[in-house]
Amino acid sequence: MSASLLSMYQRITRWPAGHWLFSRAVCFRAPYFSTISPRFVALEPGRCEVHIRDRRRVHNHIGTVHAIALCNLAELSAGVMTEVTIPAGMRWIPKGMAVEYLAKAVGTMHAVATPEIAPVESAEGYEWPVVVRVSDPAGKDVFQARISMWLSPRTRH
Template structure:
C-alpha cells in the first residue's frame, strides 16, 4: 500500500487529482468529510488544506463554525505529520489548543508545520504542530497548536 505522501504525489498533478486525493482521505477518515476539505499541498513539513465557506459549516451568526476550523486544523496537522514521518513511526493526536482570532468568512486555508523537526526515535515523544488558518484577505482567523504523539511502530509478531 503506498504511503499517503506517495499517493498524493501520484495524484496531485493529474486532472481532478487533488480532489480525488481529498475524497480518499475522507473515505479513510469519514468524519473529515463533513467539512469537504481540499488538500492544496502536501510535503514533508507542510500541509495546506482548504475549506469552502458554505451553509453546512456556518454557525448561527453566519460565520464559519469554530469546530469546522478545528476539523480543518486537525486534518492538515495529521496529514503533515503522516507525510513527514519515517515508515518505522506512527502518530496520534494527543491534544489541541485553539485561538479564534477573527470572524471567519470565505474560503479558508490551513497551513500546518511542525514546531520541531520530525524524526525517527527509539521511544515515543510529543511533536507540537502549529496550524494557522487564513481567510481570503490573508488574515489569520484561527490558530491551533496540536500535540501529536509519535512512537515507533510495534514489531509485527512472527507468523
C-alpha cells in the same frame, strides 16, 4: 515517512480533478472529515495546505465558519502533514489541541500545518508539536491551533 501517501498525492494531483480525488480518498479513510468537504492544495514533508469553502453546512448561527469546522480543518491538515513527515518507524496520534480564535472566519478558509521541530526516530514515545494557521481569503489569520502529536515507535506483531 509514509511514502505511499505522499507518492499517491504526487501521482493523483497531476490529473485533472486530482486534488479533489485525493481529498475524497483521505475522507474515505477518515470519514468524519468529509463533514467539512476539505480540498488538499499542497502536501510535502513538513507542510500541508487544505482549503474548505464557505458554505452553509460549516456555518454557525451568526453566519461565520463554525469553531469546530476550524478545529476539524486543523486536525486534518496536521494529521496528514504528520503522516508524510515522520520517520517510517514511527506512528502518531493527536494527544491534545490548543486553539485561538483570532477573528471572524468568513469566506474560504486556508489552513497551513507545519511542525515546530523536526521529528526524530526514537525508541520512546514523545510529543511533537504542530502549528496550524488558518486564514481568510484576504490572507488574515482567523484561527490558530497548536496540536501535540504523540509519536511512538511502530510495534511489530
